[in-house]
Amino acid sequence: MERIKPRTLSGFQELLPGRQIQFDRMLDSLRRTYSLYGFTPLDTPVIESAEILLAKGGGETEKQIYRFTKGDSDLALRFDLTVPLAKYVALHYGELTFPFRRFQTGKVYRGERAQRGRFREFYQCDIDVIGDGKLDISNEAEVPAIIYDAFTALGLERFKIRVNNRKILTGFYDMLGLGDRSGDIMRTVDKLDKIGPDKVRALLTEDGVPEDAAEEILRFIAITGENDQVLTALREYRGRSETFDLGLEELETVVKHLAAFGVPEDHFAVDLTIARGLDYYTGTVYETVMLDHPEIGSICSGGRYDNLAEYYTDRKLPGVGISIGLTRLFYVLGEQGYLNDDLLTAPADVLILPMTEDQSPAIAFATRLRAAGVRTQVYGEQKKFKAKMSYADKLGVPFVVFLGEDEAAQNAVKVKDMASGEQQTLPAADAAAQIAAALEDKRGGRPIREPKQD
Amino acid sequence: MERIKPRTLSGFQELLPGRQIQFDRMLDSLRRTYSLYGFTPLDTPVIESAEILLAKGGGETEKQIYRFTKGDSDLALRFDLTVPLAKYVALHYGELTFPFRRFQTGKVYRGERAQRGRFREFYQCDIDVIGDGKLDISNEAEVPAIIYDAFTALGLERFKIRVNNRKILTGFYDMLGLGDRSGDIMRTVDKLDKIGPDKVRALLTEDGVPEDAAEEILRFIAITGENDQVLTALREYRGRSETFDLGLEELETVVKHLAAFGVPEDHFAVDLTIARGLDYYTGTVYETVMLDHPEIGSICSGGRYDNLAEYYTDRKLPGVGISIGLTRLFYVLGEQGYLNDDLLTAPADVLILPMTEDQSPAIAFATRLRAAGVRTQVYGEQKKFKAKMSYADKLGVPFVVFLGEDEAAQNAVKVKDMASGEQQTLPAADAAAQIAAALEDKRGGRPIREPKQD
Numbered sequence: 081m082e083r084i085k086p087r088t089l090s091g092f093q094e095l096l097p098g099r100q101i102q103f104d105r106m107l108d109s110l111r112r113t114y115s116l117y118g119f120t121p122l123d124t125p126v127i128e129s130a131e132i133l134l135a136k137g138g139g140e141t142e143k144q145i146y147r148f149t150k151g152d153s154d155l156a157l158r159f160d161l162t163v164p165l166a167k168y169v170a171l172h173y174g175e176l177t178f179p180f181r182r183f184q185t186g187k188v189y190r191g192e193r194a195q196r197g198r199f200r201e202f203y204q205c206d207i208d209v210i211g212d213g214k215l216d217i218s219n220e221a222e223v224p225a226i227i228y229d230a231f232t233a234l235g236l237e238r239f240k241i242r243v244n245n246r247k248i249l250t251g252f253y254d255m256l257g258l259g260d261r262s263g264d265i266m267r268t269v270d271k272l273d274k275i276g277p278d279k280v281r282a283l284l285t286e287d288g289v290p291e292d293a294a295e296e297i298l299r300f301i302a303i304t305g306e307n308d309q310v311l312t313a314l315r316e317y318r319g320r321s322e323t324f325d326l327g328l329e330e331l332e333t334v335v336k337h338l339a340a341f342g343v344p345e346d347h348f349a350v351d352l353t354i355a356r357g358l359d360y361y362t363g364t365v366y367e368t369v370m371l372d373h374p375e376i377g378s379i380c381s382g383g384r385y386d387n388l389a390e391y392y393t394d395r396k397l398p399g400v401g402i403s404i405g406l407t408r409l410f411y412v413l414g415e416q417g418y419l420n421d422d423l424l425t426a427p428a429d430v431l432i433l434p435m436t437e438d439q440s441p442a443i444a445f446a447t448r449l450r451a452a453g454v455r456t457q458v459y460g461e462q463k464k465f466k467a468k469m470s471y472a473d474k475l476g477v478p479f480v481v482f483l484g485e486d487e488a489a490q491n492a493v494k495v496k497d498m499a500s501g502e503q504q505t506l507p508a509a510d511a512a513a514q515i516a517a518a519l520e521d522k523r524g525g526r527p528i529r530e531p532k533q534d
Numbered sequence: 535m536e537r538i539k540p541r542t543l544s545g546f547q548e549l550l551p552g553r554q555i556q557f558d559r560m561l562d563s564l565r566r567t568y569s570l571y572g573f574t575p576l577d578t579p580v581i582e583s584a585e586i587l588l589a590k591g592g593g594e595t596e597k598q599i600y601r602f603t604k605g606d607s608d609l610a611l612r613f614d615l616t617v618p619l620a621k622y623v624a625l626h627y628g629e630l631t632f633p634f635r636r637f638q639t640g641k642v643y644r645g646e647r648a649q650r651g652r653f654r655e656f657y658q659c660d661i662d663v664i665g666d667g668k669l670d671i672s673n674e675a676e677v678p679a680i681i682y683d684a685f686t687a688l689g690l691e692r693f694k695i696r697v698n699n700r701k702i703l704t705g706f707y708d709m710l711g712l713g714d715r716s717g718d719i720m721r722t723v724d725k726l727d728k729i730g731p732d733k734v735r736a737l738l739t740e741d742g743v744p745e746d747a748a749e750e751i752l753r754f755i756a757i758t759g760e761n762d763q764v765l766t767a768l769r770e771y772r773g774r775s776e777t778f779d780l781g782l783e784e785l786e787t788v789v790k791h792l793a794a795f796g797v798p799e800d801h802f803a804v805d806l807t808i809a810r811g812l813d814y815y816t817g818t819v820y821e822t823v824m825l826d827h828p829e830i831g832s833i834c835s836g837g838r839y840d841n842l843a844e845y846y847t848d849r850k851l852p853g854v855g856i857s858i859g860l861t862r863l864f865y866v867l868g869e870q871g872y873l874n875d876d877l878l879t880a881p882a883d884v885l886i887l888p889m890t891e892d893q894s895p896a897i898a899f900a901t902r903l904r905a906a907g908v909r910t911q912v913y914g915e916q917k918k919f920k921a922k923m924s925y926a927d928k929l930g931v932p933f934v935v936f937l938g939e940d941e942a943a944q945n946a947v948k949v950k951d952m953a954s955g956e957q958q959t960l961p962a963a964d965a966a967a968q969i970a971a972a973l974e975d976k977r978g979g980r981p982i983r984e985p986k987q988d
Contacts, residue, residue, distance in 0.1 A: 084589045086625040086846040089607070092579035094622065096629055097636070104575050116904045118882030118911030121558050125546035125655050126580065126641060127600075135538045146581075146609075148602030150645050153543070155600075168548065171540040175550055177928040179915065181881060182551070187580060191604050201579050211915070218893055218914030229904070340897035392540040427635060428572030439672055443794035450570045450683070457572030460672030461633065461665070474631040 091192070091200035093407050098425035098476070103410050105423070105527045106234055107185055110205045110404065113230040114183035117222070119207050122182040124164040126189075130156040132167050135391035144190040157189035161206045162388075162401070169210055170392035178212035179219065185406070197415070199407050208401030210388055215398045220364040220384050221334045223402060224348055225341035227368055227380050230404070235420060235526025238371040239379070241343075242351040245331045246361050246383070249352070251324025252300060252317065256293045265289065266355035269301055273353065273374075277302075301353045307335050310350040327363070334364055362386045366402055372530075376412050380404045413528060420529035426476040428457040429519050433468050435484035442483045445493055445508055452512040454519065472498065478522055479515055545646070545654035547861050552879035552930070557864050559877070559981045560688055561639055564659045564858065567684040568637035571676070573661050576636040578618040580643075584610040586621050589845035598644040611643035615660045616842075616855070623664055624846035632666035633673065639860070651869070653861050662855030664842055669852045674818040674838050675788045677856060678802055679795030681822055681834050684858070689874060689980025692825040693833070695797075696805040699785045700815050700837070703806070705778020706754060706771065710747045719743065720809035723755055727807065727828075731756070755807045761789050764804040781817070788818055816840045820856055826984075830866050834858045867982060874983035880930040882911040883973050887922050889938035896937045899947055899962055906966040908973065926952065932976055933969055 088094045095103055111121070130147050133156045146157040158164050161184045169180060185205045192198055207226065209219045224241045231239055253262035268283045275283075277298050284294040303313045314328050331350065338348055356365040363384030370376055382402030389397050413419055430449055434442035442458050449456040457477075459468055472480045482494040493511050496503045497518070506514060542548045549557055565575070584601050587610045600611040612618050615638045623634065639659045646652055661680065663673045678695045685693055707716035722737045729737075731752055738748040757767045768782050785804065792802055810819040817838030824830055836856030843851050867873055884903055888896035896912050903910040911931075913922055926934045936948040947965050950957045951972070960968060 081844060083847060084585055084845055086586065086621045086843075087583065088579060088621070088625065089581060089583060089609070092581065094578055096626060097574040097576070100575055100577060103577070115881075115909050116907070118885075118909055120551040120881035121554055122551070123554060123557070124548055125542060127543060127546065127643070127655060129541065129543060131538055132540065146602070146604055148600070150600055155543070167540045167542070171542065172550060177925060181911065189581070201581060214915070216914040216916060218912065222897075222912070222914075225901070337894065337897055340894040340901065342901045389540075390535060391538055393537060427569075427574035431572075440791065440794040443676075443791055447679070447794065447796045453570070455570050455572055457635065458672065458676070460670040460676075461668070462670060471631060 119183040130154040166389035170389040202407035210399040221337040235528035244354040245327040247327025251321035441488040545648040573637040620843040624843040656861035664853040675791040689982035698808040699781040701781025705775035895942040
């Protein structure tokens with residue numbers, strides 16, 4: 081038979097078993113954090129009508145989207161989880177309860193140019209709170225807490241959530257008489273981290289911003305320091321723009337609730353340079369950076385928007401949401417040595433080696449272990465003892481159980497702790513509980529372990 | 535702005551929040567059962583090169599597959615999880631440990647004619663054990679235990695696992711001198727349940743099977759009864775075909791281990807009419823039927839095969855696997871009233887209603903509840919009390935917590951059990967643990983609850 085060379089498309093993550101378990105552990109952790117905040121899980125189709133996905137149209141999206149026909153249907157693969165959410169909420173509006181809080185973790189597709197660390201199929205892990213007409217600022221105040229808990233549960237410590245408010249920016253540009261160009265200006269200012277203040281000033285004046293206004297802008301975005309210092313500096317601008325004043329009030333609410341939410345001050349910063357490019361956002365905006373790897377960019381971003389589903393309904397559906405691109409984050413963490421390799425990645429907690437021809441006692445003991453929640457495999461292949469132990473080693477199974485004639489006769493099992501090498505014979509009746517307890521100890525730890533910085 | 539009418543493609547499952555939680559609970563339960571048997575999770579791309587997916591080619595697959603080009607690439611969406619597994623094992627052969635036991639739960643795509651209860655995007659929940667060159671019969675013996683545990687954990691009780699062995703059938707047809715036509719004959723015999731013995735006999739003789747052989751075949755597949763009776767009847771045929779004798783020995787091993795695996799006799803039957811259409815299978819084959827809904831057909835099927843990846847590698851990779859089509863099963867269970875609607879489907883366990891302008895005490899208490907693992911939402915919208923309670927009602931939240939000036943001053947919370955209507959004021963310090971304990975009671979029960987049969 082002619083063989084076809086097996087391959088996986090470039091830009092598509094396909095992990096070996098140990099890595100897959102590490103990935104799934106992170107995914108589970110995020111889902112758990114989102115659940116703890118009362119978000120309901122959602123799962124929408126990967127394929128949608130192209131007309132639906134491209135309702136907004138234009139730009140990179142149109143170029144990158146996977147679009148095709150099947151029969152008469154013009155179809156496409158979702159490129160994010162926000163557009164499907166907008167469709168879902170518009171379509172099922174009458175059956176949902178608002179504020180509608182949903183999380184979704186799923187694969188999205190973008191036919192980007194393939195390069196290291198760039199993915200064409202990747203997981204997004206999103207939450208959104210959608211209001212019906214209105215949505216209280218307290219929802220925006222809650223988001224930093226969710227981000228903080230999400231990364232802390234994963235084991236990340238050295239990160240910072242950076243927050244701004246689009247109304248403060250819009251209001252500020254209104255004051256300068258540049259309100260109609262604030263979108264363009266914010267896109268330029270957003271580059272500050274990458275290109276520095278001088279180039280930002282040059283770009284602004286190139287675009288026709290008067291020099292004194294450009295100077296004013298740079299002075300404004302240079303406002304930094306502790307949250308209180310920044311808020312104090314911002315209060316100087318009050319009374320000149322309603323939008324600004326409202327934005328400042330919102331930002332004050334967000335900052336005020338941090339302590340009650342348990343977010344430490346050093347994990348949070350008001351940062352006036354953040355605008356999140358998109359014109360979509362209208363209130364609080366969020367970015368999250370790893371302190372030791374700022375070059376990675378934001379690992380969790382989002383913000384407040386006023387109209388989730390304007391392309392599908394004339395109802396006003398404001399919301400706030402964030403997104404974590406887990407596939408890329410996982411890749412980067414792996415590259416930078418952040419994955420906690422001490423955690424178990426074996427498919428089973430116990431490998432039972434039957435040493436008798438009749439496997440019944442081994443199977444019966446496996447059944448007992450599983451009933452105690454212990455992941456158990458009976459090794460049934462006809463191999464030499466050495467090959468069996470090598471199998472256990474390669475899988476990284478924490479415990480091996482031997483069941484020979486002697487043990488079967490005594491209704492006992494011999495248990496070997498593969499880490500310590502210790503071996504003991506236990507009554508079969510007690511062994512399951514003892515192994516389950518020992519596993520609890522081995523199961524501690526979080527998916528991420530930060531490397532020691534040199 | 536012109537609106538586009540929101541819609542979801544037909545044949546694509548999109549659930550409302552409560553149903554989604556029920557679906558996810560079933561998916562989680564299956565993943566847990568598979569994990570308990572030492573299977574490792576795998577997640578392969580949804581998109582593969584069309585050449586890879588269509589290596590086997592022909593038939594329905596080619597017609598139903600979603601295939602498209604992107605740039606120069608000829609791509610397709612996976613139509614099952616077996617072909618991607620074959621590719622995975624062939625590609626990563628050198629990095630895997632055999633027997634390789636993996637489970638995968640993921641969406642697959644088939645552009646079938648749309649009709650009620652038929653899906654174009656649906657979840658398959660698969661396990662496979664792949665050997666390198668050889669694979670012991672004990673793996674085939676283990677499968678009924680996994681099927682039994684999987685459905686029992688879901689809450690299904692009235693089902694039966696039906697098992698046969700392809701070698702018995704092949705050997706039997708060899709005895710009749712019909713060995714070269716056994717594939718065709720088995721496909722005809724497979725229709726017995728649907729068309730009855732007379733039509734099967736007619737079809738067989740139409741296809742050129744001698745009348746006495748057709749009679750012999752019908753007598754053979756009419757062998758039924760308790761497992762021991764069937765095995766005894768089969769032993770009468772021994773000594774006339776090596777293949778038959780080997781198949782019988784394998785079947786005896788499978789039956790023998792049932793007790794040790796904890797599978798009750800009444801949930802298992804040897805059934806000589808099962809052949810699983812495909813020529814792919816070479817040993818034990820499995821089907822699972824709901825006793826009260828045989829019309830649904832098999833809800834979990836699979837079997838032993840000799841060559842997983844013959845299109846990609848010349849290595850012999852025998853295996854055994856089963857698949858559950860969860861989307862269709864879930865749909866059918868819903869239609870037939872099998873979903874346990876008593877289980878919580880609220881996105882949160884506790885909804886906190888702050889009764890003071892300052893939400894800080896409410897947020898601080900929410901933070902405490904989440905630390906105790908309680909899914910908590912703070913309701914922050916500015917609404918009337920009645921609207922707030924109606925929100926809690928609609929979500930089906932089990933507990934509502936009121937936090938007014940009085941409670942805040944006393945460092946207490948007022949907790950309402952929404953099911954009983956009971957209300958009590960508790961010290962904030964104790965409340966989290968008490969609520970967590972009360973939730974344990976409410977969380978019991980399995981995703982499926984069989985309706986009383988009339």
